[in-house]
Amino acid sequence: MTTALWPEFKVEEKPTGVVRVLEGAGEELGRKTGGRVVFRVLQQLAGGTPSWPFRYECDLWVPKLQYRYFLCDVFASAEGFPVRVTSGEIDRPDIADEAALQAALAELFHADQVRKIVQNLLSMTV
């Protein structure tokens, strides 16, 4: 009979906070494009700055072409919020909560350049 060496831990069933918002954004794009262009979140365990120890690299992924287009970085503090969203189009350095993060992402996704990129990627997968 083995003896448990580790204590019990509380394991979240679903991601919370920053990750939940980002992954929600991904699901919506995948639905709207029929899975032809999806929004992916790659979690970086290291490589952030001291102020922002966590980095979530977000890209547009085109499965048919096995093609990745970097879209934005979301930097998070050790406590989760505040976060910073940096892309070619916007740089929002002090996002305090989930609602503000969703607003910043919506602004980014509606930017002309991003609309154009998604539309172009869609046209390449017809």
Next chain:
Amino acid sequence: MPRVLFWNVQRKPLDGLVVPLVAAARPDLLILVEYPSGSLLPGLLAADGYTLRPGNARFGVFARTSLVTVREPGSGVFERADFWRLTPAGEDDWLLAVVHGPDRRNATDGTRRVLFKRVADHVRSVEARTGHRRTVVCGDFNANPFDPSVLDADGLHAIGVKRVGREPHRGVREQGRVDYFYNPMWRLYGTDPAGDAAAATHYHHDRQSAELCWHMLDQVVIRPEAADRLAEAELRILRAAGKIPLVRADGRPDDTRASDHLPVLFRLI
């Protein structure tokens, strides 16, 4: 008045950085050195009026539709260089040579000098044919402005002054009169007030007893007769692609997310 942007992207899939870089800098000509296969930039930049011009696969040359580009005959014999005639609508045409010098780890400066001498000779022959010397050479030279391959009369022969005795050529012992290029990168080297001394386009520290750390490997040089037509105030090393930094917090090129080289932007007037 063509604006030219060039960047060594190390064959990395950096489309997501190139698009905002182009949107912010709005060049008429984009040159990507070490252009990767699998890039979708031809499609992504088409909506902004850029088309990929067929040439040496080492370089991705994208031009606005309004800029006429003709690849010079004889370019195909060069593995690491390409030669283009640029004709902006209603303006003077230019000869542009794009160069990627052999890398510093695997090639000596003497090897780069052989290439640069061939490039200079070819430029001279094209200039003789076309009858003007509105010529620019740019790219990742993999050499500093003071390395013999760039500086010497038997290399590219690019020096840091616009005129030597008001002449577009200078006397060289045992060689007679020799034409040259003006290299404005001398002025740019180390002029970033917010950065380290000699902040340039590439950073490398090899733990040798003497280290430059910053290297100006990416350069543009121009014939002295046309030197005043390169807007020096607009010659810049770019450190961001739109809002995305291409450098780390310490100011060095962020080669994990981007390239170990920084892009260079210049304008011909």
